[in-house]
Amino acid sequence: MILVVFRSRFSEQYDHEYETTEDYLAKKVRAVYGDDLVQVKNYETEDGERLALVWWRDPETLARWRADVEHHNAQQQGKEKWYAFYELTVAEVIRTSSTLEPEAYPAP
Template sequence: MVWWRDRESLRRWREDPRHRQAQHLGQQRWYRHYEIQVAELVREYAFPAPTADNEWSSHE
């Protein structure tokens, strides 16, 4: 998954000559098929990763 700051950043990457060249090379040498999906994030949830102070454990 790739994240872009905004649509303009995505457009610049998509049209970058080096990216176009790499894309062409990939199509010729490695990939017979690939798909790209472009989506917008509507909502995001997160929780803190366990640390030594708050490590998760089962207390059953």
């Protein structure tokens, strides 16, 4: 399993277009990669920093998403306009332990 950790903070150029793009891409990624996109969680801190955690079943599926033209275009907009700061970390999950019932937590 692959875990993508995306930290960010909006710039002063953040606008409604970001939310429209984010909603569209969230629907697209679930429709196209639903079986391989394990889970997505988004958080925002009191000081405005944002954190997205995205679990992927394998590196190949993540590579296909990275190559998606619309996703790439949104990344460019983020770099040029929407984000004052961002940090992306991609990690391979070695082990997961959980108190959740197996059906409540997707298997790797």
